[in-house]
Amino acid sequence: MVSYDDVPISDSSSEFDMLLNMGPQHPSTHGVFRMLLKIDGEVVTHAEPHIGYLHRGSERLTEVEQYHQVVTLMDRLDYLSNFNNEWVYCRAVEKLIGVEIPERAEYIRVILGELNRIASHLLFIGTFGLDIGAMTPVMFAFRGRERIQGLFESVSGARMMHNYFHIGGLKEDLPENFSDNISQLILRLREDIEETDRLLSFNELFVSRTKGVGIISKDLAIDYGWTGPGLRACGVRYDVRKSEPYSVYDRFDFKIPTTLDGDCWDRYFVRVMEMYESLSIVEQALEQMPEGPVNVLGRRLVRPPKNDVYMKAENPRGEIGIYLISDGSDKPYRLKVRPPSFCNLSALKELITDSYVADAVVILGSLDIVLGEVDR
Amino acid sequence: MDTDLGEYEMLGSIKGMFVTLKSTFKKPVTDQYPNKRRPVEARYMGFPALTWDYEVIEPYCTACMVCIRDCPTQCMTASMKDNVLYKEEKSHRRKIVDKFEINLNRCILCGICVEVCNFDAIVMSHEHEMSVHERNGDRVDLIELLDMGKRFQRDTKWIPPSQLKKRSSVSDKPPIVSPPDKDGI
Ligand code: SF4
Ligand code: SF4
Numbered sequence: 001m002v003s004y005d006d007v008p009i010s011d012s013s014s015e016f017d018m019l020l021n022m023g024p025q026h027p028s029t030h031g032v033f034r035m036l037l038k039i040d041g042e043v044v045t046h047a048e049p050h051i052g053y054l055h056r057g058s059e060r061l062t063e064v065e066q067y068h069q070v071v072t073l074m075d076r077l078d079y080l081s082n083f084n085n086e087w088v089y090c091r092a093v094e095k096l097i098g099v100e101i102p103e104r105a106e107y108i109r110v111i112l113g114e115l116n117r118i119a120s121h122l123l124f125i126g127t128f129g130l131d132i133g134a135m136t137p138v139m140f141a142f143r144g145r146e147r148i149q150g151l152f153e154s155v156s157g158a159r160m161m162h163n164y165f166h167i168g169g170l171k172e173d174l175p176e177n178f179s180d181n182i183s184q185l186i187l188r189l190r191e192d193i194e195e196t197d198r199l200l201s202f203n204e205l206f207v208s209r210t211k212g213v214g215i216i217s218k219d220l221a222i223d224y225g226w227t228g229p230g231l232r233a234c235g236v237r238y239d240v241r242k243s244e245p246y247s248v249y250d251r252f253d254f255k256i257p258t259t260l261d262g263d264c265w266d267r268y269f270v271r272v273m274e275m276y277e278s279l280s281i282v283e284q285a286l287e288q289m290p291e292g293p294v295n296v297l298g299r300r301l302v303r304p305p306k307n308d309v310y311m312k313a314e315n316p317r318g319e320i321g322i323y324l325i326s327d328g329s330d331k332p333y334r335l336k337v338r339p340p341s342f343c344n345l346s347a348l349k350e351l352i353t354d355s356y357v358a359d360a361v362v363i364l365g366s367l368d369i370v371l372g373e374v375d376r
Numbered sequence: 377m378d379t380d381l382g383e384y385e386m387l388g389s390i391k392g393m394f395v396t397l398k399s400t401f402k403k404p405v406t407d408q409y410p411n412k413r414r415p416v417e418a419r420y421m422g423f424p425a426l427t428w429d430y431e432v433i434e435p436y437c438t439a440c441m442v443c444i445r446d447c448p449t450q451c452m453t454a455s456m457k458d459n460v461l462y463k464e465e466k467s468h469r470r471k472i473v474d475k476f477e478i479n480l481n482r483c484i485l486c487g488i489c490v491e492v493c494n495f496d497a498i499v500m501s502h503e504h505e506m507s508v509h510e511r512n513g514d515r516v517d518l519i520e521l522l523d524m525g526k527r528f529q530r531d532t533k534w535i536p537p538s539q540l541k542k543r544s545s546v547s548d549k550p551p552i553v554s555p556p557d558k559d560g561i
Contacts (some may be wrong), residue, residue: 196414
């Protein structure tokens with residue numbers, strides 16, 4: 001346990017310095033994250049992030065669960081983008097045993113994954129507004145997210161912990177009323193996103209709180225291993241869906257939104273634009289979706305050959321990687337997750353030093369971390 | 377950042393106020409929860425429950441332990457006994473469940489037990505409001521599980537999934553639908 005005495009006293013510290021403990025139950029830390037701030041007046045002179053409050057030993061647990069049970073653990077890593085996590089894990093195991101999943105299953109995975117991306121970004125926009133003091137956007141954002149989760153419930157039976165993607169395809173086919181539901185959902189979702197966008201994006205107060213705050217340069221972001229919207233906000237056009245298209249992403253026509261400044265507003269706006277792109281991907285996937293089976297393996301026990309595999313995918317928060325070693329048994333020998341939130345969070349210290357305390361909250365919010373994934 | 381918006385600084389707030397004003401006259405989307413409950417979807421996964429065979433008057437479950445081995449949280453236990461009805465040639469189940477317990481506090485509602493069961497014996501019911509006062513109050517035994525299952529069967533007009541598959545290919549015999557208000561115990 002780190003005590004207050006462990007925080008290094010820099011040369012510039014004066015007797016007026018104060019130590020402020022932010023978290024682990026502070027609402028602006030989006031989970032159980034703790035920061036030890038040394039402040040001089042309103043300015044943060046030193047910051048010491050502490051993680052590990054939500055450590056559940058997910059990686060160790062995978063070693064005692066069979067391959068199909070591990071999917072339930074993947075759900076709980078980044079609990080705002082459950083489908084995306086299940087997806088990358090299932091792809092890793094499928095590569096290990098060398099099966100191709102049916103086309104229909106691929107398309108359904110794309111649709112659900114992209115909807116999950118929108119849901120996650122909507123939550124980000126709502127809570128980011130809340131961090132700044134805007135109370136209304138969170139209501140609108142949650143309404144949109146609620147609609148998506150209603151659809152998820154009708155598809156998988158659960159609102160967040162789905163366990164719907166299985167090794168070799170999906171658990172079951174889509175319900176009968178799915179096509180009606182989703183066409184309605186897309187219409188309403190577009191309205192919801194536009195409304196939130198109108199309300200927040202160019203609001204003068206919002207812009208003056210976020211523009212020019214928490215700037216990170218392109219090189220520094222790359223050095224810290226940033227991925228996802230945070231990196232794209234610095235002007236790097238990197239998206240796993242485009243650079244190494246997996247699944248059926250090469251069949252869709254979509255853009256990768258980027259901005260140049262790398263500040264909080266840019267990180268926000270990249271996500272807003274990404275939601276429109278995701279909607280268009282969902283629409284295209286619905287048009288192209290073929291009929292057919294959705295699972296090739298059924299409920300068979302999976303025993304991959306002795307091998308290892310690294311699989312990456314674009315999660316709402318960045319690039320997630322799964323490194324999986326199999327020793328030929330029915331349980332993974334080792335599973336390592338490369339969590340995007342953790343890498344993005346690592347730059348926090350640099351970002352909030354010499355900023356105002358109020359801006360520290362904004363900067364942390366703009367990183368869009370999920371502690372379940374940082375600590376695992 | 378320098379914002380030379382001058383007198384327009386307030387415009388954003390006024391626009392925001394306008395949105396609030398507009399929403400005042402909209403129909404609320406919230407439901408007053410304890411008084412009004414939203415219906416759940418047909419596929420909704422609540423807590424697992426055991427089903428009741430109204431034809432033979434016994435549970436479907438034979439305590440074969442498949443679901444217990446496959447549960448990721450190891451929250452179930454069961455034991456089996458010889459089926460009396462089998463000796464009387466009323467049932468085709470040689471063994472039948474004797475004791476069954478699920479610790480619903482540990483259950484993560486993943487649905488794996490339902491997928492692996494070969495006897496249509498376990499379902500994800502629609503029950504989700506199961507908070508109790510005692511620490512171990514959610515350790516439910518066979519009787520409670522069957523009650524939950526019967527409620528689920530009655531409310532959703534449950535047809536065993538294996539029969540559903542058979543019916544789609546050959547439809548000579550009408551499927552067994554559980555009668556609404558008849559309890560077998
Ligand atoms: S519920 Fe099904 S799988 Fe589980 S013990 Fe009973 S019969 Fe076997
Ligand atoms: S739903 Fe999952 S956790 Fe719950 S009893 Fe069934 S297998 Fe176990």
